[in-house]
Amino acid sequence: RKPQPHFAGGRRRGATRCRACVRSCDRLWAMATAIKIEGRAPSARFAFICDTYEPMQQQHNGTTAWVARGVAPRYLFHTGKGRWVISKVMDDGYKCWAYCKAGDSQTPADCKEQWQICDADGQWRPDSNMTVAAVPASQDKFVQLRMSLDNDMKTYGLIEATDLKKLWRRLDYNGNNVVSLAEIDKLVVEMVKGGTWPEWLNSKPALMRAYKKTTLKDGDGDDWVEKAEFHALLLNIFWFAKLWQIFQQVDSGGDRRIDCGEFAAGLSALGLNLSPQEAQQEFSKIDTDGGGKILFVELCAYVRHRVNPDDNAQFDADILGGEHCDRASYSHVKKNTGNVTWHAQHRIPSHRAPHAATRDIDFAALAASGGASASGAGSMGSNFGGSSTGGTKRSRHETLRTCGDNATLDHTVKPKAMKDFDDLEAKIKALCQDQEGLKRMWRTLDFNGNNVVSLAEIDKFVVENYPLLNHKPALMRCYKQTMERKDEFVHRKEFKRLIVNLFYFNKLFWVFDQCDGDDRRLTVQEFRMVLTLCGVRVTDPDAEFRKIDKNGGGIILFDEFCHYFCGKVCPQGLTDFVDDGMDRTGYDGTEKVLASASHHHVHW
Secondary structure (H helix, E strand, O other): OOOOOOOOOOOHHHHHHHHHHHHHHHHHHHHOEEEEEEOOOOOOOOHHHOOEEEEEEEEEOOEEEEEEOOOOOOEEEEOOOOEEEEEOOOOOOOOOOEEEEOOOOOOHHHOOOOOEEEOOOOOEEEOOOOEEEEEEOOOOHHHHHHHOHHHHHHHOOOOOHHHHHHHHHHHOOOOOOEEOHHHHHHHHHHHHHOOOOOHHHOOHHHHHHHHHHHHHHHOOOOOOEEHHHHHHHHHHHHHHHHHHHHHHHHOOOOOOOEOHHHHHHOOHHHOOOOOHHHHHHHHHHHOOOOOOOEOHHHHHHHHHHHHOOOOOHHHHHHHOOOOOHHHOOOHHHHHHHOHHHHHHHOOOOOOOOOOOOHHHEOHHHHHHHOOOOOOOOOOEOOOOOOEOOOOOEOOHHHHHHHHHHHHHOOOOOOOOOHHHHHHHHHHHHHHHOOHHHHHHHHHHHOOOOOOEEOHHHHHHHHHHHOHHHOOHHHHHHHHHHHOOOOOOOEEHHHHHHHHHHHHHHHHHHHHHHHHOOOOOOEOHHHHHHHHHHHOOOOOOHHHHHHHHOOOOOOOEOHHHHHHHHHHHOOOOOOOOOOOOOOOOOOHHHOHHHHHHOHHHOOOO
């Protein structure tokens, strides 16, 4: 029941206080109220939004936000611009599954407008059958446990889209946009060993349940976790790891099975207060196969029913046999919920053709051919000032616009991955042992034969021969480190050193760039992610950060980062580039960067 505020009569001042009291009571009532959405046809698109949404601990845009009880990334929140939306992420609501005009409503249950949902044809239409009602927030132990997941994930930097992208690139080692169970397990182990994630997340039974739920229920039923399913995977990993902790607490015998005696002794851990007879009845409900033991999968099914009793029980079909997690068929359930169409539209193919950057397109050839694919010998070049057949100069933008989609039909960009650097590293190491190969490469670089090369020549050589290493900050660091005579030129005898420096500084910069939040500097949290990405084990990451951040500014610049890692894990060819204890504040013109980063100062 909505609490009634106390009204003070009489003077205008008293009335003002009462209006504030009304707003305060409305906010308190919203925070203590869950929202139940139902009525969407099971065969309709986005039918999965029908759920009970519990109030979250944090607010969004100054109002209460709700999250679905069913452990999945589904949020109900106010956009701050006049709409309530249901979406996968809490942002400005630009992309969502459903929305409703908020008006002056305090909660979604107060909305008088109909909810709009995007149908299969891409058109937004109202659903008159959909109802939104306020219900009491649950006090169940496992519902509260589910409500803690988003805060836990936020603590470890797993909520923001930029952080998820960084971690996905770390997980998707070969850059094919899908990951297997083995790759997920490797990530969890490394993140735990690196101290980025807590120890309790490294649980194989919990990881298996998280993987099964992500691929079979939250995903599209295949054996791979795709990029669009990554947030759901992380949520499931945290959820099932917490359930596994409770299971182990009750399983006093440590045999991964809970008998009736252990169940009765561990009722408090399950949030139950039952008599011996009631405990026996509850045990029989959980022990679905009647074997006298509760398995972890059976506990998961029991908890799912407690958290979200309206969910489709077919999703627990694999638990009926107890042990046979891999024999369930979810395909008919996916079709009934209408999610197959949505996933098919957003599926990212993993068998794309070879990739080429748009900057390598011959715009002159495209303009002359009217947009036909220029895949011959002259299709790749640096002619950015292409002209039309009439001789009139045309900009790249105009050429692409008039040629339409054909201009870039066969040209896509493949994101760089750690595997690409590992493969190139093997080639670089082999090249350094091949004297004839080094001579041929030097002649390519020193095309005028004067036995010295400039920075511009090195840059041109990298762009044309090693696009993977085309990072200008890394090139500058490599160039300055390679020059022995400091005469602005790299000499022939320094070429082998140049090649080694070129590779390792670029690899370091790529790692740095994956974690730095696009501001060319690392915070403490970003530094921890770098350590995990590079496989460097450190007992106290914060202490290591303070060692590198010699001026105490709370950030690490790329130059400091390079010196640190060359001192920690020094590759062949960089033995003289180690941390010499020098404070590099202002080195290479970074004093301006530090001055503008004062608001990032970290207090220890």
